[in-house]
Amino acid sequence: MSFELPKLAFLLPRNAEYVGQWHTVPIGLSRQFQAQAESRLFLIDAALLAGRLPRRGRFGHKGTYGHALLLLGSRGKIGAAVLATQACLRSGVGLLTVRTPAVGYDILQTSAPEAMALTDPAADFLSELPELTPYSAIGMGPGIDKADSTKVVLEQLLRTAQVPLVLDADALNLLGANPDLLALLPPDSILTPHPKEFERLSGSARDDYHRLELLREFCHKHRCYTVLKGAHTCLGTPTGELYFNTTGNPGMATGGSGDVLTGLLTALRAQHLSALDAALLGIYAHGRAGDLAARHTGEVGLIAGDLTRFIGPTLQELTTPDAF
Numbered sequence: 339m340s341f342e343l344p345k346l347a348f349l350l351p352r353n354a355e356y357v358g359q360w361h362t363v364p365i366g367l368s369r370q371f372q373a374q375a376e377s378r379l380f381l382i383d384a385a386l387l388a389g390r391l392p393r394r395g396r397f398g399h400k401g402t403y404g405h406a407l408l409l410l411g412s413r414g415k416i417g418a419a420v421l422a423t424q425a426c427l428r429s430g431v432g433l434l435t436v437r438t439p440a441v442g443y444d445i446l447q448t449s450a451p452e453a454m455a456l457t458d459p460a461a462d463f464l465s466e467l468p469e470l471t472p473y474s475a476i477g478m479g480p481g482i483d484k485a486d487s488t489k490v491v492l493e494q495l496l497r498t499a500q501v502p503l504v505l506d507a508d509a510l511n512l513l514g515a516n517p518d519l520l521a522l523l524p525p526d527s528i529l530t531p532h533p534k535e536f537e538r539l540s541g542s543a544r545d546d547y548h549r550l551e552l553l554r555e556f557c558h559k560h561r562c563y564t565v566l567k568g569a570h571t572c573l574g575t576p577t578g579e580l581y582f583n584t585t586g587n588p589g590m591a592t593g594g595s596g597d598v599l600t601g602l603l604t605a606l607r608a609q610h611l612s613a614l615d616a617a618l619l620g621i622y623a624h625g626r627a628g629d630l631a632a633r634h635t636g637e638v639g640l641i642a643g644d645l646t647r648f649i650g651p652t653l654q655e656l657t658t659p660d661a662f
């Protein structure tokens with residue numbers, strides 16, 4: 339989203355203080371909680387996330403941490419598949435299977451050998467939904483394109499999935515172009531549009547504030563969690579809360595950053611976190627990984643693959659706050 343910081347301050351509850359930097363809103367914690375609860379506007383910061391990411395148990399095994407399925411890629415956009423795959427693997431999932439069109443098989447097996455590859459019968463686009471029983475969460479979208487055959491896969495997924503869904507990119511654009519599919523959306527799905535994708539889903543907004551109203555309405559109507567991505571990513575919930583992220587930097591304005599978020603969120607949902615906890619943790623960790631990456635690369639040199647390297651330390655930081 340592109341609203342300026344001083345304007346964003348008006349979104350804060352009336353009795354909250356705002357001095358300059360959105361990242362350092364200096365409000366007493368108890369007052370902040372009380373004010374935010376009244377207005378249903380929240381900041382996603384470390385305090386909000388405390389205790390939401392369980393420690394890994396000493397006797398955990400790969401079966402403990404879920405099995406994610408990612409439906410990804412088309413000819414020319416297997417890079418998006420690789421980025422989402424690597425992010426998912428770095429986010430604690432026990433097992434990951436990735437379904438791509440045949441063109442993606444060698445690339446994925448080489449670039450992410452930790453993931454199992456499942457090849458669609460079609461060469462260039464997803465055309466068939468695989469058997470879904472083994473999986474604890476499913477992500478679909480990065481790089482998939484909008485082929486008719488892929489629309490059929492999405493529709494079958496919406497009709498048959500019994501596990502949490504994360505939808506991004508052309509999965510969202512297909513929903514926007516076929517609004518009847520929105521009625522099939524399973525409750526508590528997470529959608530991750532950028533403003534252009536959100537416009538295709540819910541119509542154009544007069545301004546940034548109107549877009550937030552549309553976000554509230556959309557989440558309520560479709561009983562979903564929607565991550566409206568941008569410099570200040572905002573999570574809308576089915577019950578009307580809006581959560582604004584405090585991490586991330588302009589270095590993340592680079593192709594593939596959003597694909598990384600899809601992998602991260604799918605991994606957290608596969609590990610049986612609630613939609614709200616997964617979305618809050620995923621949004622914050624994604625931005626924080628970007629901030630850590632930028633310390634090494636600078637914002638200008640940051641590429642999406644750098645984000646995946648810092649997801650692990652970020653999630654560790656959230657799990658054990660005093661370890662860093």
Ligand SMILES: NC(=O)C1=CN([C@@H]2O[C@H](COP(=O)(O)OP(=O)(O)OC[C@H]3O[C@@H](n4cnc5c(N)ncnc54)[C@H](O)[C@@H]3O)[C@@H](O)[C@H]2O)[C@@H](O)CC1
Pocket residue numbers: 339340414415416417418419479480481482483507508532533534535567568569593594595596597
């Ligand atoms: N290496 C790869 O294979 C890559 C594949 N990608 C895939 O390419 C497909 C197309 O995605 P795109 O999002 O590029 O295409 P879209 O045409 O959906 O959206 C791009 C446009 O959205 C607008 N937009 C985006 N963020 C905005 C913001 N914060 N504020 C205002 N406007 C904003 C801008 O006008 C931008 O040009 C997706 O499937 C994606 O996953 C991209 O992720 C790039 C990398």
Ligand SMILES: Nc1ncnc2c1ncn2[C@@H]1O[C@H](COP(=O)(O)OP(=O)(O)O)[C@@H](O)[C@H]1O
Pocket residue numbers: 507532567568569570571585586587588589590591592593594595596597598599624
């Ligand atoms: N200026 C910025 N500050 C912080 N985060 C940003 C900025 N620009 C983009 N991002 C983040 O990068 C990601 C871009 O996602 P998306 O537009 O879907 O990219 P892609 O489809 O190329 O992967 C989003 O998570 C967004 O919040």
Ligand SMILES: [Mg+2]
Pocket residue numbers: 506507532596597
């Ligand atoms: Mg995207």
